[in-house]
Amino acid sequence: AQKVTQAQTEISVVEKEDVTLDCVYETRDTTYYLFWYKQPPSGELVFLIRRNSFDEQNEISGRYSWNFQKSTSSFNFTITASQVVDSAVYFCALSRTGANSKLTFGKGITLSVRP
């Protein structure tokens, strides 16, 4: 069975602070995909990143960066110099590699960025 744990439930930071959102996963599969999504108050899920289990390189996209550590089954997400617009619920998710594989979501982390 697959499982995603986002131990942090709510995080509040002041604008311009860096913040890291943790994600730990469990799977018996040797190949899998990891995802991060952002859900703003409007409700839609915004795709942020997909990571193949073969690729352990860290990735940076603007103020966003991801640290994939297969040895600890973690896929953490860091927002640098946070902004008020970053306030949202962030979900980490895991899926098998098949094209019709479902995503298993963590419980989500509510991030509030105060001006």
Add this chain to the structure above:
Amino acid sequence: GAVVSQHPSRVICKSGTSVKIECRSLDFQATTMFWYRQFPKQSLMLMATSNEGSKATYEQGVEKDKFLINHASLTLSTLTVTSAHPEDSSFYICSARGQGARSQNTEAFFGQGTRLTVV
């Protein structure tokens, strides 16, 4: 990225009536669509998986006769909540995976979601 359009975004219906929610992939062929349900301040829970042209596979505990899913084409899946009750009030969101010029089959794109309120 690929676009998945879900309609309506909000719906209020009377208890006992049925509501249909549409999910369309606009620029790729969605071979598989997923329907999720999200209660306030909770995570997304998968309800069912549908492949084009075949019956949906429902997750344990989801009533297939109550939540009818149709995936008749590679660009459209519908979820019908039959005989809706107040406890069915929730946020329903679809996701599509498939192939196309702007979609890799490894991506999962989500619709905008539908907030259903049953009164």
